[in-house]
Amino acid sequence: MSATHAAGHHNDSFISKYVFSTDHKVIGMQYIITGIIMAFIGGYLAYKFRMQLAWPELGIMGRADYNSSVTIHGLIMIFWVAMPILVAAFGNLLIPTMIGCDDMAYPSLNMISYWLFLLSAIVAIVSILVGGYGGGWTLYPPLSANMASAGGGGAYGSTLPGIFSGGSLIIVAIALEFFAFLMGGLNFIVTTVNMRAPGMGFWDIPVVVWFIDLAVLVFMFSVGPLIAGAIMLLFDRSLGTGFFDPAKGGDPILFQHLFWFFGHPEVYVVLFPSIGFVGEIVSTFSRKPLLGYKKIIYAALIASFLSFIVWAHHQFVAGINSDMAVWFTVATMLISVPFTSIILSMVITMYKGSVELKSPMLWALGWIVTFSVGGVTGLYLGSVGSDIQFHDTYFVVAHFHYTLIPITIFGGMSAVYYWYPKFIGKHYNEFLAKLHFWLTFIFFNGAFMSMFIPGTAAQHRRIAGYFIETYPQMTEYQDIRIFTTICVIGLIITQVIWIYNMISSYYKGKIAERNPWKANTLEWTCASPPPHGNFETYPTVYRGPYEFSVPNREEDYWPQDQAS
Amino acid sequence: MRSTRLLLVLLGLATLVMTGCSTDWFFVKNLSTYGDKVDDIIVLITAIAVPGFLLTITAMVIFVVQYRRGKGNKAEYIKGDTGAIVKVIIILDVVVLLLDLLILFHTLDTFYSIDGEIVKKESSWILPIKKGNSLVLPTGANYKLEVPNAEVLEVNVTLSQFSFTFSYPGKDGILGTDDDIESTGVFHVPVGKKVVIHITATDVIHSFFVNTLRLKQDAIPGRTITRWFEVDKEKVEKARKRPKFDWNKDINGVEIHDLAKAIVGMRTQLGDANYGRTQTKIDNLKAVVSAKKDVKNAEKDAKKKADLERGIKGTETRIQDYKAEIKDVNSGKTKQEMDQKIKKLKQLYENAFLGQRLVEIACAEICGADHTIMNAWLIIDSKEGFKKWMVQKIKDE
Numbered sequence: 015m016s017a018t019h020a021a022g023h024h025n026d027s028f029i030s031k032y033v034f035s036t037d038h039k040v041i042g043m044q045y046i047i048t049g050i051i052m053a054f055i056g057g058y059l060a061y062k063f064r065m066q067l068a069w070p071e072l073g074i075m076g077r078a079d080y081n082s083s084v085t086i087h088g089l090i091m092i093f094w095v096a097m098p099i100l101v102a103a104f105g106n107l108l109i110p111t112m113i114g115c116d117d118m119a120y121p122s123l124n125m126i127s128y129w130l131f132l133l134s135a136i137v138a139i140v141s142i143l144v145g146g147y148g149g150g151w152t153l154y155p156p157l158s159a160n161m162a163s164a165g166g167g168g169a170y171g172s173t174l175p176g177i178f179s180g181g182s183l184i185i186v187a188i189a190l191e192f193f194a195f196l197m198g199g200l201n202f203i204v205t206t207v208n209m210r211a212p213g214m215g216f217w218d219i220p221v222v223v224w225f226i227d228l229a230v231l232v233f234m235f236s237v238g239p240l241i242a243g244a245i246m247l248l249f250d251r252s253l254g255t256g257f258f259d260p261a262k263g264g265d266p267i268l269f270q271h272l273f274w275f276f277g278h279p280e281v282y283v284v285l286f287p288s289i290g291f292v293g294e295i296v297s298t299f300s301r302k303p304l305l306g307y308k309k310i311i312y313a314a315l316i317a318s319f320l321s322f323i324v325w326a327h328h329q330f331v332a333g334i335n336s337d338m339a340v341w342f343t344v345a346t347m348l349i350s351v352p353f354t355s356i357i358l359s360m361v362i363t364m365y366k367g368s369v370e371l372k373s374p375m376l377w378a379l380g381w382i383v384t385f386s387v388g389g390v391t392g393l394y395l396g397s398v399g400s401d402i403q404f405h406d407t408y409f410v411v412a413h414f415h416y417t418l419i420p421i422t423i424f425g426g427m428s429a430v431y432y433w434y435p436k437f438i439g440k441h442y443n444e445f446l447a448k449l450h451f452w453l454t455f456i457f458f459n460g461a462f463m464s465m466f467i468p469g470t471a472a473q474h475r476r477i478a479g480y481f482i483e484t485y486p487q488m489t490e491y492q493d494i495r496i497f498t499t500i501c502v503i504g505l506i507i508t509q510v511i512w513i514y515n516m517i518s519s520y521y522k523g524k525i526a527e528r529n530p531w532k533a534n535t536l537e538w539t540c541a542s543p544p545p546h547g548n549f550e551t552y553p554t555v556y557r558g559p560y561e562f563s564v565p566n567r568e569e570d571y572w573p574q575d576q577a578s
Numbered sequence: 579m580r581s582t583r584l585l586l587v588l589l590g591l592a593t594l595v596m597t598g599c600s601t602d603w604f605f606v607k608n609l610s611t612y613g614d615k616v617d618d619i620i621v622l623i624t625a626i627a628v629p630g631f632l633l634t635i636t637a638m639v640i641f642v643v644q645y646r647r648g649k650g651n652k653a654e655y656i657k658g659d660t661g662a663i664v665k666v667i668i669i670l671d672v673v674v675l676l677l678d679l680l681i682l683f684h685t686l687d688t689f690y691s692i693d694g695e696i697v698k699k700e701s702s703w704i705l706p707i708k709k710g711n712s713l714v715l716p717t718g719a720n721y722k723l724e725v726p727n728a729e730v731l732e733v734n735v736t737l738s739q740f741s742f743t744f745s746y747p748g749k750d751g752i753l754g755t756d757d758d759i760e761s762t763g764v765f766h767v768p769v770g771k772k773v774v775i776h777i778t779a780t781d782v783i784h785s786f787f788v789n790t791l792r793l794k795q796d797a798i799p800g801r802t803i804t805r806w807f808e809v810d811k812e813k814v815e816k817a818r819k820r821p822k823f824d825w826n827k828d829i830n831g832v833e834i835h836d837l838a839k840a841i842v843g844m845r846t847q848l849g850d851a852n853y854g855r856t857q858t859k860i861d862n863l864k865a866v867v868s869a870k871k872d873v874k875n876a877e878k879d880a881k882k883k884a885d886l887e888r889g890i891k892g893t894e895t896r897i898q899d900y901k902a903e904i905k906d907v908n909s910g911k912t913k914q915e916m917d918q919k920i921k922k923l924k925q926l927y928e929n930a931f932l933g934q935r936l937v938e939i940a941c942a943e944i945c946g947a948d949h950t951i952m953n954a955w956l957i958i959d960s961k962e963g964f965k966k967w968m969v970q971k972i973k974d975e
Binding site for chain 2 (some may be wrong): 398
């Protein structure tokens with residue numbers, strides 16, 4: 015049947031094969047490429063505002079432009095880089111190939127999902143071009159509901175009215191993106207539940223597929239309130255309603271609840287796929303079963319549930335009821351337990367293993383180190399007593415970059431380097447891959463570890479330059495700001511090595527065999543790259559995905575589809 | 579095993595350094611009565627989390643080094659669904675849970691000492707609260723001031739784009755009446771007295787943040803939120819490291835209020851120079867681009883076109899002037915003047931005991947285009963000095 019599936023596509027034109035494709039792998043690649051382009055836009059904004067912070071006397075940007083740059087940087091990196099690459103791209107590439115089917119359950123819906131996502135990215139870019147929005151990525155009203163003071167006029171330079179202002183467009187872009195991911199997510203769940211290869215029970219599903227599906231479920235359960243909030247905000251901006259305007263009987267805190275009910279689980283939406291990548295890679299490169307596979311899934315289920323009842327720890331200083339603060343502190347503290355369990359399982363998987371430090375493994379280990387820093391520093395912010403001091407400071411900035419960069423760059427790169435031979439069909443340059451890792455690791459830690467110093471001193475953020483006349487107590491950290499900026503520039507430049515490696519290997523790399531890492535999951539039984547329809551014949555599954563170093567076997571791996 | 583031992587030694591040293599450092603090494607000096615509790619909770623979390631992190635990463639490095647494939651290691655088949663390793667993970671999870679509880683009890687104690695000492699709860703909507711010998715059942719959040727009004731100074735703090743206004747009770751001693759005394763940008767408080775502040779905002783969400791007091795509270799339009807603080811006299815004196823000093827004067831004998839005025843004036847001059855230039859440049863460039871576009875649109879109307887072209891010329895001249903000014907600033911006389919002003923300002927800060935008597939107040943919540951410059955000063959006065967200032971203010975009003 016798969017062979018027939020593939021044969022039906024032999025005569026496809028370039029447009030139908032690569033542009034309006036319904037093939038999950040092409041759609042996955044489209045998501046990755048769009049995400050990378052958006053990452054460079056977000057990276058450029060970071061470069062610009064870091065330069066302003068390091069050398070404010072040069073006047074690289076004005077105050078309003080600074081606000082707009084940090085806001086758009088945050089929105090782009092989360093909604094148009096982390097989500098499409100980690101969830102949509104790898105979900106598309108991996109789910110059908112790892113569960114042993116030829117495509118997604120609804121290929122056309124999958125294609126529409128990507129095009130809607132692309133439209134959202136274009137709208138986001140247009141919003142920058144018409145003046146941007148500078149009220150912070152959390153879009154808090156009344157500032158975001160006010161055209162003149164937060165984009166779309168006045169200080170932000172846009173002359174476009176109402177719905178076409180930068181602020182309104184970015185809200186529309188986010189809403190479009192959410193619709194795109196709802197379509198994509200629905201596809202992922204239906205595909206995993208209904209289209210698994212014969213013999214593949216739920217406990218035979220690779221951990222990465224579990225985690226991508228969990229991410230999608232968390233997204234689907236949490237996004238509703240924010241979509242409602244975004245529409246209400248759009249009405250406040252464009253139609254003069256007052257949902258969040260106290261003068262009209264509204265309440266600005268309502269939006270904060272709607273935002274963070276989604277905003278906190280959103281971190282897990284992007285985190286979960288990266289845990290899955292690291293789990294796959296650590297097991298394969300240690301030649302050991304993933305330690306406590308079922309417990310990791312249970313821990314993730316608990317964390318998913320808890321992620322819905324911790325949101326108000328982002329609002330400890332917003333004047334919420336103190337009893338509420340107590341309960342949200344309890345829930346936030348509890349969430350560290352399942353994540354500790356997951357991290358420990360990854361680490362102990364290497365115990366008595368046969369560890370090989372190939373580049374995907376290096377990135378996975380880098381993920382464990384850096385993400386652990388993010389986890390540990392989260393304790394300060396989840397605890398209401400210390401959050402009073404650190405809220406809205408560079409401590410928060412350093413903390414969330416220690417969660418989101420490990421998730422996106424370290425987790426994402428581990429996956430790219432692991433599955434590149436499979437989906438591109440070529441080997442990359444291992445030396446350049448390792449150089450890329452070490453430089454990224456050094457510059458990333460240099461940039462964000464140094465940020466903890468002014469952060470611990472509670473230097474408040476979103477300030478376009480700390481001058482002697484405004485914040486004299488903070489001027490002593492100027493050398494650290496310069497150091498951070500240099501490291502950020504180093505981090506951005508380092509990514510050129512990766513781009514070069516990926517492109518040159520695509521043209522000149524050694525042809526990759528089917529299973530270069532000798533792994534067990536089903537995608538490694540396809541040709542490299544997998545043809546349309548993926549498998550020559552549908553595989554049957556006989557065992558779980560991590561049967562490495564099974565006693566009395568000659569080989570130290572045992573693919574899921576091998577009968578004996 | 580040599581590498582293992584070396585790593586363990588390094589881990590021990592790192593833990594010692596991280597947990598043994600004085601809080602002064604990390605934090606801006608605290609001057610409030612409850613600020614130490616906030617610092618202590620941060621130190622407690624560090625003492626728990628950093629060794630935990632280092633242990634995990636050390637274990638990882640040991641496993642990678644000890645069991646690397648290059649050494650010819652063969653992996654063991656350990657699934658980890660049953661057996662000793664599961665017990666190890668469960669024990670570690672329980673340890674994490676217990677440590678979480680330890681942090682929890684301390685952090686709640688800290689929180690209630692800030693939120694509950696003056697503005698104390700009568701009852702709670704979740705838990706019954708002990709009141710005398712009986713328990714009060716949950717009836718919804720209900721707060722009241724427990725300290726007699728005479729012992730506290732009540733101040734209304736109103737934040738708006740991009741300034742702070744502080745209102746004190748006037749002649750009648752009642753806050754919220756017509757004779758209230760207002761101070762914009764400068765918040766005078768007496769040392770050793772509880773100050774209750776009622777924070778609100780008029781336009782967008784702002785934040786009232788005094789790092790030195792460990793006080794941060796969002797200001798929400800439509801809501802008034804009450805917080806309190808007390809500047810600890812001992813801490814101020816200790817921070818100043820001078821056994822004897824006059825609370826009302828700086829080191830040169832200048833009245834502290836006059837000094838504050840001089841600092842605010844100097845700040846404005848420097849601020850205009852620093853920020854004004856950048857903003858002017860951007861506004862002018864935008865004006866030129868927009869005007870050029872208008873000229874294109876107005877090609878047909880000769881009079882309109884001529885007006886617009888004049889406008890462009892004017893703007894371009896302003897840019898030229900601006901460029902000349904920048905040139906002066908960067909190379910010539912203006913730069914020297916700026917440097918001198920900065921030097922003078924630094925001296926004034928030093929004289930006014932920056933961080934001890936003169937403290938930064940900032941808005942920590944992004945609140946619009948000029949959020950960057952939304953700040954104010956807290957001036958910590960002696961009780962007598964504060965009284966004198968109030969009397970003067972009432973006279974002036």
